[in-house]
Amino acid sequence: MESICPIDQRCSHQISALLQPPSPLHVQEYFEQLISKRQCHGIKVKQDGVFGKGVFAETDFEEEQLILKDQMLVGAQHPSNKIDCLVCGYCFKFIGSIEQQIGRKLYLKTLGVSPHYGCENDSSDEDQDNHYVKNHHNPENGASSSSTSTNPLPKMALQSLMNGELSLPYSSRFPLPSVVSCPGGCEEAFYCSKSCAEADWESFHSLLCTGEKSESLSREALLKFIQHANETNDIFLLAAKAISFTILRYRKVKASHLRKQENTAPSILGTSDLSLLLETWKPISIGHKRRWWDCIALPGDIDGSDEAAFRMQIRELAFVSLQFLKEAIFDKECEPLFSLDIYGHIIGMFELNNLDLVVASPVEDYFLYIDDLTYPEKKEAERITQPYLDALGDDYSVCCQGTAFFPLQSCMNHSCCPNAKAFKREEDRDGQATIIALRPICKGEEVTISYIDEDLPFEERQAVLADYGFRCRCTRCLEEEP
Numbered sequence: 164m165e166s167i168c169p170i171d172q173r174c175s176h177q178i179s180a181l182l183q184p185p186s187p188l189h190v191q192e193y194f195e196q197l198i199s200k201r202q203c204h205g206i207k208v209k210q211d212g213v214f215g216k217g218v219f220a221e222t223d224f225e226e227e228q229l230i231l232k233d234q235m236l237v238g239a240q241h242p243s244n245k246i247d248c249l250v251c252g253y254c255f256k257f258i259g260s261i262e263q264q265i266g267r268k269l270y271l272k273t274l275g276v277s278p279h280y281g282c283e284n285d286s287s288d289e290d291q292d293n294h295y296v297k298n299h300h301n302p303e304n305g306a307s308s309s310s311t312s313t314n315p316l317p318k319m320a321l322q323s324l325m326n327g328e329l330s331l332p333y334s335s336r337f338p339l340p341s342v343v344s345c346p347g348g349c350e351e352a353f354y355c356s357k358s359c360a361e362a363d364w365e366s367f368h369s370l371l372c373t374g375e376k377s378e379s380l381s382r383e384a385l386l387k388f389i390q391h392a393n394e395t396n397d398i399f400l401l402a403a404k405a406i407s408f409t410i411l412r413y414r415k416v417k418a419s420h421l422r423k424q425e426n427t428a429p430s431i432l433g434t435s436d437l438s439l440l441l442e443t444w445k446p447i448s449i450g451h452k453r454r455w456w457d458c459i460a461l462p463g464d465i466d467g468s469d470e471a472a473f474r475m476q477i478r479e480l481a482f483v484s485l486q487f488l489k490e491a492i493f494d495k496e497c498e499p500l501f502s503l504d505i506y507g508h509i510i511g512m513f514e515l516n517n518l519d520l521v522v523a524s525p526v527e528d529y530f531l532y533i534d535d536l537t538y539p540e541k542k543e544a545e546r547i548t549q550p551y552l553d554a555l556g557d558d559y560s561v562c563c564q565g566t567a568f569f570p571l572q573s574c575m576n577h578s579c580c581p582n583a584k585a586f587k588r589e590e591d592r593d594g595q596a597t598i599i600a601l602r603p604i605c606k607g608e609e610v611t612i613s614y615i616d617e618d619l620p621f622e623e624r625q626a627v628l629a630d631y632g633f634r635c636r637c638t639r640c641l642e643e644e645p
C-alpha cells in the first residue's frame with residue numbers, strides 16, 4: 164500500500180511554490196553571477212533552446228581549450244570508494260601522504276571492512292542488480308575498485324605506514340595536504356585545510372555530522388539514515404546534503420535579516436517565511452528536475468506489466484529514507500523540504516543531471532614514477548615498494564569516485580556528436596568539473612557534451628539515454644533514426 168506523507172498534504176501550497184520553475188529573469192541573473200564568479204566569461208546560459216536551457220559559446224574556442232571549470236553545488240564520494248581513497252570532504256583533493264593512502268587502504272582491507280563499512284561479502288551481490296543504483300554522466304577514466312589484493316602485509320607494517328613511522332622512497336615528490344579532522348568530532352569526514360572544514364561545516368556537515376558537536380536532532384536517527392543509504396542508494400546522502408544546505412542557508416539569511424531589523428517584534432522568530440525559503444532554495448530550484456520514481460528508466464529485467472509496482476517500490480524506498488532523515492534533522496520552518504514530493508524531485512534532479520566525480524590518485528602517479536626510474540635507483544626503490552604494490556594488486560590506481568551536481572555543467576545538453584567533453588587534465592586534482600573543447604567551437608555555437616559512450620549504435624544509445632529520462636534528438640540521432 165502506498166505510504167502517505169502528511170507533509171505533502173499539509174504544505175501543498177509551499178511545495179508547488181518550491182517546484183515552480185524560477186522566472187527567466189531570475190535564472191538569467193543567477194547564471195550571470197555564477198559565470199562571473201567562476202571567471203569563465205567565454206560561455207553564456209540561454210533558456211530558449213530546443214531542449215530548454217543550454218550553454219553557448221560567447222567566444223571562439225580552440226581544440227582542447229578549457230571552456231569551464233565548475234564548482235559543485237553538492238557532491239559526495241561513493242561510500243565504497245572511501246576505503247580506497249582518503250580525500251577532503253569538501254574539495255575532494257587527496258590528503259595525508261602517499262604512505263597514509265597506501266597503509267590505510269591495505270589496513271582497512273586486512274580488517275575486512277567492506278564498502279558498506281560492514282563485513283565483507285554481505286552486500287556485493289545485492290549491488291550487482293540493485294535497480295536503484297545508476298552511473299552518472301561519466302567524464303572519463305572511472306576505474307573501479309577491483310579488490311584483487313594478492314599478498315597481505317603484516318598489520319604492524321601498515322600501521323607504521325599510516326602513522327608516518329615508515330616512509331617510502333621518493334614519496335616526498337608527491338606531497339599532499341595534511342589531514343584536518345572534522346570540527347564536530349565524527350571521525351568520518353576529513354579535510355585538506357581548516358577553511359575546507361569550516362566551509363563544509365557551514366554549508367552541509369553541521370547538520371549531518373555524527374560526532375558529538377553535531378547540530379542534528381538525533382545522532383542515532385542520522386546513523387540509521389546513513390546506514391540505510393549505504394545499503395540501498397548513496398544518492399540519499401546527496402539529497403540530505405541538498406536539504407541541509409538549504410536549511411543552513413535559510414537560518415543564516417534569517418539571522419542576518421533579524422540582525423538588520425533589531426526592532427522587529429520577537430514573534431517573527433520561529434515563524435516560517437516562504438519567500439526566504441524560496442530564496443535559499445534557489446540554487447536547487449534552477450536544476451532541471453522530475454520526480455525520481457517517475458523519471459527513472461525501467462530496468463531491462465523488469466516486465467512492462469510490473470512497471471507500476473516497480474515505481475511504487477522506489478517511491479517507498481525514498482519514503483523510508485526520508486523518515487530517518489526527518490527524525491535526524493527536521494526543521495519546522497523548512498517543513499516543505501521534508502515532503503516526499505520535494506525529496507523525490509531532489510533525487511530526480513541528481514538522476515537527470517549529475518556528473519561522475521573523479522579525481523586521479525597520487526598513489527598511481529607514485530608507482531608510475533617508481534616504475535620509470537632507471538637502474539640502480541629503480542631496483543633499490545622497488546625492493547621496498549614492490550610488496551605494497553603486490554598487496555594492492557590492481558587497486559593501486561583506483562581514483563576518487565563519487566557523484567556531484569554542477570550548476571553550470573548541468574545546463575550542457577547532450578549530443579552524440581559533441582563538441583566538448585568533461586575531462587580532467589593532469590593539473591585538475593580536485594572535485595571541480597572541467598569541460599574541454601573537443602574541436603574548434605565558434606562563437607554562438609552550443610557547447611554540447613556526451614552523457615554516454617557515443618560510439619554505441621543508435622538503438623543502444625537511446626536505451627542508455629533512457630536512464631537520463633529522454634530520447635536523443637541531436638543532429639546525428641535525427642539523421643540515423645530509422
Ligand SMILES: C[S@@+](CC[C@H](N)C(=O)[O-])C[C@H]1O[C@@H](n2cnc3c(N)ncnc32)[C@H](O)[C@@H]1O
Pocket residue numbers: 214215216217450451515516573574575576577578631632633634635636637
Ligand atoms: C542535464 S539537463 C541539460 C539542461 C536542460 N536542457 C535544462 O533545461 O536544464 C538534461 C535534459 O536536457 C534535455 N536534453 C539534453 N540533451 C538532449 C538531447 N540531445 N535530446 C533531447 N533532449 C535533450 C533532456 O530533457 C534532458 O533530460
